[in-house]
Each structure stands twice: as C-alpha cells, then as structure tokens.
Amino acid sequence: MTLREAASRRLLLAVLILSGVFVALLALGFALAQDLFAAEGVDDLERDASAAVLTILGLYVASFLSAFLALFLSAGSVSSEIDSGQLHAVLARPLSRRSWLLQRWLGLAIVVVGYVVLLAGSVLLVARVTTGYQAVRPLAGLGLMALQALTLLTLGVLGSTRLSTLANGAVVFFAFGLAWMSGLIEFIGGVIDNVGMERVGVITSLLLPSDALWRGASAGLASPAFLAAAGAMAADDIGGFPFAGLTLPSPALLTWSLLYVPALLLLAVRTFTRRDL
Amino acid sequence: MTAPPVAADGLVKHYGERVALDGLSLRVGQGEVVGLLGPNGAGKTTTVKILLGLVAPTAGHAELFGLPVTDPAARRRVGYLPEQFRFPGWMTGAGLLDLHGRLAGLDAAVRTEHAAEVLDLVGLRGRERERIGGYSKGMQQRIGLAQALVGNPDLVILDEPTSALDPIGRRDVRDIVRTLRARGTAVVLNSHLLSEVEMVCDRVAIVDRGRLVRSGRLDELVGGALELRVRLDRIDGRALDLLGGHGEVVASEGTEVLLLADDPAAIADLAAELVGAGYGLLALVPLQRSLEEVFVELVRAGDRDGGAA
Ligand SMILES: Nc1ncnc2c1ncn2[C@@H]1O[C@H](COP(=O)(O)OP(=O)(O)OP(=O)(O)O)[C@@H](O)[C@H]1O
Ligand SMILES: [Mg+2]
Numbered sequence: 001m002t003l004r005e006a007a008s009r010r011l012l013l014a015v016l017i018l019s020g021v022f023v024a025l026l027a028l029g030f031a032l033a034q035d036l037f038a039a040e041g042v043d044d045l046e047r048d049a050s051a052a053v054l055t056i057l058g059l060y061v062a063s064f065l066s067a068f069l070a071l072f073l074s075a076g077s078v079s080s081e082i083d084s085g086q087l088h089a090v091l092a093r094p095l096s097r098r099s100w101l102l103q104r105w106l107g108l109a110i111v112v113v114g115y116v117v118l119l120a121g122s123v124l125l126v127a128r129v130t131t132g133y134q135a136v137r138p139l140a141g142l143g144l145m146a147l148q149a150l151t152l153l154t155l156g157v158l159g160s161t162r163l164s165t166l167a168n169g170a171v172v173f174f175a176f177g178l179a180w181m182s183g184l185i186e187f188i189g190g191v192i193d194n195v196g197m198e199r200v201g202v203i204t205s206l207l208l209p210s211d212a213l214w215r216g217a218s219a220g221l222a223s224p225a226f227l228a229a230a231g232a233m234a235a236d237d238i239g240g241f242p243f244a245g246l247t248l249p250s251p252a253l254l255t256w257s258l259l260y261v262p263a264l265l266l267l268a269v270r271t272f273t274r275r276d277l
Numbered sequence: 278m279t280a281p282p283v284a285a286d287g288l289v290k291h292y293g294e295r296v297a298l299d300g301l302s303l304r305v306g307q308g309e310v311v312g313l314l315g316p317n318g319a320g321k322t323t324t325v326k327i328l329l330g331l332v333a334p335t336a337g338h339a340e341l342f343g344l345p346v347t348d349p350a351a352r353r354r355v356g357y358l359p360e361q362f363r364f365p366g367w368m369t370g371a372g373l374l375d376l377h378g379r380l381a382g383l384d385a386a387v388r389t390e391h392a393a394e395v396l397d398l399v400g401l402r403g404r405e406r407e408r409i410g411g412y413s414k415g416m417q418q419r420i421g422l423a424q425a426l427v428g429n430p431d432l433v434i435l436d437e438p439t440s441a442l443d444p445i446g447r448r449d450v451r452d453i454v455r456t457l458r459a460r461g462t463a464v465v466l467n468s469h470l471l472s473e474v475e476m477v478c479d480r481v482a483i484v485d486r487g488r489l490v491r492s493g494r495l496d497e498l499v500g501g502a503l504e505l506r507v508r509l510d511r512i513d514g515r516a517l518d519l520l521g522g523h524g525e526v527v528a529s530e531g532t533e534v535l536l537l538a539d540d541p542a543a544i545a546d547l548a549a550e551l552v553g554a555g556y557g558l559l560a561l562v563p564l565q566r567s568l569e570e571v572f573v574e575l576v577r578a579g580d581r582d583g584g585a586a
Pocket of ligand 1: 292295296297315316317318319320321322323324360469
C-alpha cells in the first residue's frame with residue numbers, strides 16, 4: 001500500500017528540498033576548500049585528509065537526517081490511522097491486520113531506504129567530483145546506513161501499534177539519542193581503556209544498534225586517507241575520530257542487526273493483531 | 278439455507294473494570310434493516326466493532342455470513358462507516374473510493390464506474406476530484422457513506438451516519454438506506470435518533486448498558502399494550518366492568534377513561550359491547566405510543582434497576 005507515501009507527499013517534498021539545499025551547501029564547502037588549499041599550496045596528503053573529514057561529517061549529517069525521516073514517518077504510522085478512523089474503514093474490508101501492517105512497513109521502508117541511498121549517494125558523488133574522494137566499501141557502507149534507518153523505522157512502527165503518535169515519537173527519539181550517547185561513551189571507554197564504559201556501548205547496540213551500524217557504515221564509506229589519518233590519531237592515543245568508526249561491523253553485530261528488524265516487525269504484528277481498535 | 282449476515286451470541290466486552298457489553302445477542306437476516314438504538318455509552322459502537330473484528334470480545338461469539346469475525350474473509354461482503362472518521366485530507370474523494378474498491382477486490386475498470394454510481398447516490402458527483410480536506414463536515418460524512426457502499430456489500434454497517442448532516446442530508450441517508458433495502462442489502466444502523474430509526478428500520482434493537490433490552494419489529498415495539506382514550510355519554514359501574522374486561526383503566530376523568538388495552542385487535546369487540554349495552558360511544562381513540570416513549574421507558578426502567586442493584 002502506497003498510502004503513506006502519498007500521505008507524506010508534502011513532507012517528502014519538503015525533506016527532499018531541504019536535503020538538496022544541504023547537498024548544495026556541502027558542494028559549495030568542498031569547492032571553497034579546494035580553492036583555498038590551491039591558493040595556499042597545501043600538500044596533497046593534507047588536502048585529501050581534510051576533504052575526507054568533511055565528507056565523513058557530511059555523511060554523518062545524512063545519517064542523522066535519515067534517522068529523523070524514519071522517526072517522523074514511523075511515529076504515527078499506525079496510531080494516526082487509528083485516531084482518524086481511517087484504519088477502521090480499511091480493516092472492515094477483507095484484509096488481515098498483518099498484511100496491512102506489513103504493507104505499511106514496506107511502503108515506509110522503501111521511502112526511507114530510497115532516501116538514504118539518494119542522500120548519502122549525493123554526498124559521496126559531490127565529494128568524488130570535487131575532491132576525487134573514494135570510499136573503501138561504498139556499497140557496504142550505504143547498506144549499513146540503510147539498515148540503521150530501518151532499525152529506527154521498525155522500532156517506530158512497533159511503538160506506533162501501541163502508543164500515541166506523540167509518546168511514540170518521544171520514545172524513539174530518546175532511544176536514538178541514548179544509542180548515540182552510548183556510542184560516544186563506548187568510544188571514550190575505548191580510548192581510556194575503561195571496560196565498563198565499553199560494555200555500556202555494547203549493551204546499547206544490542207537494544208538499538210543504530211549508532212553501532214552508523215559506525216560500521218562510516219568505516220565502509222571512509223576513504224583510505226581518512227582511515228589512515230584517523231588510524232594515526234588512534235595510535236597516537238588521541239583516540240581517533242569520535243563520530244565515526246574505523247572497522248566494519250563484526251559478524252555478530254551484523255547478524256544481530258539483520259535479525260533485529262524482522263524480530264521487531266514480528267513483535268509489531270503481534271501487538272497490532274491483539275489490540276482493540 | 279444461507280447463513281445470516283449477522284449472528285452474534287452472548288457478546289461480553291470488558292474494558293478493565295468497565296463493562297461495555299453484558300451478554301448481547303443479535304441476529305440480522307438477509308436484506309433486513311436493523312436499528313441499534315441506545316443512549317450514549319450503551320455499547321452500540323462496541324457491538325459493531327466486534328462484528329467487524331476491530332474489537333475482540335471478552336466472551337461470546339460472532340459470525341458474518343457464517344464465518345467467524347476473526348476471519349478476514351467474513352468481511353468480503355461488508356461495508357462500514359465508522360463513528361469517528363476523518364479521512365486523510367490529502368486524498369481526493371475519488372482516491373478514497375478507488376482505494377476501497379481495490380480493497381474490495383474490484384477491477385480497475387469496474388472501480389471507476391462503480392465510484393460514479395455511489396457518488397451519485399450520496400450526492401457528491403462532481404466533487405470527487407477535490408481533496409477531502411476541503412470538504413465540509415457533512416460532505417465528509419457523505420464520502421464516508423460512499424466509501425461504505427463501495428463494492429455493493431450485502432451488509433452495510435453505519436455507525437451514526439447522520440451526526441454531521443443537515444436535514445436534507447438526513448433525508449438523503451434515509452433514502453439511501455431505503456435503496457439498500459430495496460436491493461436486498463442488510464443494514465445495521467446505529468443511532469440515538471429515534472425518528473431516523475423509526476423511519477427506515479424493519480426492526481429495532483434497543484441496547485442499554487450493554488444488554489439488548491428489547492428487540493422487535495417496530496409495530497410490535499410500539500404496539501403491544503395499546504392505550505385507548507374512550508369517551509362515553511355516561512360512565513357507571515357497568516361501563517367500567519365492560520372496559521375492565523379488555524384491559525386496565527389507568528385514569529378516568531368525567532366521562533372519559535384511559536384504557537390500557539390488552540389486545541389491540543379486540544378494539545372492535547369492545548366498541549360493539551359498549552354500544553350493545555346502550556352506551557353512546559362518543560370517542561374511541563387509539564393512542565399509538567411512539568418509539569421514543571418505548572425507548573425512554575425502557576431506559577428509565579434500566580436506570581431504576583441499575584440504581585437498586
Ligand atoms: N476503548 C475503550 N476503553 C475503555 N472503555 C471503552 C472503550 N470503548 C468504549 N468504552 C466504554 O464502553 C461503553 C460502551 O461504549 P460504546 O462506544 O460502545 O457506546 P455507544 O453506544 O456507541 O455510545 P454513543 O451513542 O455515545 O456512541 C462506554 O461506557 C464506554 O465508556
Ligand atoms: Mg457509538
């Protein structure tokens with residue numbers, strides 16, 4: 001059912017325009033930096049490193065934007081339909097609740113994944129055209145970013161089968177914020193060799209692997225220059241770059257994340273089919 | 278024998294402590310127009326939601342066309358206008374009807390043709406290309422009604438379809454329900470508007486406090502014991518005896534008495550007896566009780582019992 005896509009047509013249009021502005025600004029930033037470097041005669045290595053950092057930050061913003069889109073689309077994905085009574089009329093048709101929910105999720109998932117690929121792809125393309133940026137594993141990176149958005153989307157859909165739109169939006173937003181914080185705590189724990197802090201991060205990635213997935217994604221989307229620079233920082237005990245990861249996710253995390261989405265979806269179907277409307 | 282559109286037995290629904298339904302049974306036959314009538318909070322909406330599988334009953338069993346309501350296939354021939362509906366404003370009327378046509382399993386070509394037909398029926402022809410967000414409240418209710426009619430369902434469930442309509446709109450809804458009845462479509466109409474139910478329903482089920490307190494054909498409900506105003510040229514013991522043989526004299530004033538007749542069919546006999554005994558029969562007026570009186574009486578009686586319990 002493409003209902004939701006149509007419902008959010010205006011939202012999507014606004015999001016697309018703003019995202020376009022963001023990519024354009026990024027492109028302008030790259031162009032200005034290139035000119036500056038050329039004028040000051042900065043050497044290639046340093047130029048590549050700073051372009052790489054700018055690209056990763058751009059992707060970081062892209063991952064945030066995708067996460068927010070997933071949150072907005074999913075927060076009221078079920079609850080708002082219940083509130084409007086629209087769902088009652090639709091479910092009075094010979095349609096099972098499960099298939100309604102799965103179609104709903106699928107429609108949203110297509111929008112969200114499409115958005116991630118489009119936005120992160122544009123950032124990579126702009127970086128490549130202006131600075132010759134090359135990601136080490138672009139497809140794996142994009143896939144992991146999409147998976148990150150999907151975990152949030154699915155969590156939002158699950159919450160929406162039970163909670164009001166507002167409560168659900170708040171819950172998913174806090175969960176996302178906590179995952180982000182624990183990612184930082186884990187990073188700092190790694191730098192100062194604090195096992196407890198690292199454990200916090202691991203446990204949170206089990207509960208909501210969004211930040212862990214971003215860290216994996218960024219490792220795939222980084223350029224060799226970025227990995228070398230950040231790796232050198234890490235070796236220097238400065239600790240590396242706090243907002244991105246240097247290694248692709250472990251098989252365990254990847255498996256967990258891949259199971260996470262269908263598991264949450266299954267739970268959503270269960271709660272939705274059992275509730276009164 | 279085909280299974281009836283609605284067969285519900287002993288429906289109970291608890292919302293936490295609150296008892297919304299307390300053993301309600303309902304049967305709607307093919308092509309029958311049944312009004313569910315009851316005061317606010319009586320359990321009318323809860324009942325139809327259970328029939329549509331939207332709410333799971335705490336106890337009891339319900340079937341549509343012989344299929345349990347938990348089976349989506351039970352809703353293959355059903356249309357529903359929810360009590361509270363605000364269709365997405367961004368959708369056009371035509372879009373909404375098309376969606377429901379698709380859900381009802383109609384082919385694309387049939388859908389367009391069919392949509393035009395139901396738009397005609399609800400009086401929205403020509404406005405279907407506009408967004409529902411721009412519709413007036415009554416128009417929104419009309420498009421909701423149209424949506425429920427998509428797919429020519431054999432059972433149409435309308436939960437207070439006229440709450441937002443002007444008098445013309447109400448009459449239109451009555452006409453639509455009559456059209457449906459003429460087509461042989463069964464209709465369940467929730468309402469607390471007695472006049473509406475009175476005018477279109479074959480049968481009325483009065484619901485109060487989650488129970489069916491009375492159900493029957495309209496003339497049975499308002500009929501039964503019939504009140505008669507009788508005026509004779511004189512009243513004496515013999516006259517009262519004669520009257521008492523046909524019912525209960527509830528009041529008398531001068532030469533006029535109010536008689537609660539046991540058997541409305543025996544009015545003619547009463548008249549013959551009075552005249553035969555030499556009384557001048559000046560007036561014999563049946564006072565038809567209106568559905569409203571029956572309704573108010575039943576609900577009041579429920580109040581007293583509820584208070585005593
Ligand atoms: N979701 C719910 N949670 C708790 N109580 C509910 C819920 N839905 C209905 N009720 C209660 O169940 C009872 C019956 O409600 P219902 O909506 O079926 O009444 P109704 O006959 O449709 O009334 P109205 O004429 O006002 O529409 C009411 O007491 C109501 O408070
Ligand atoms: Mg109601």
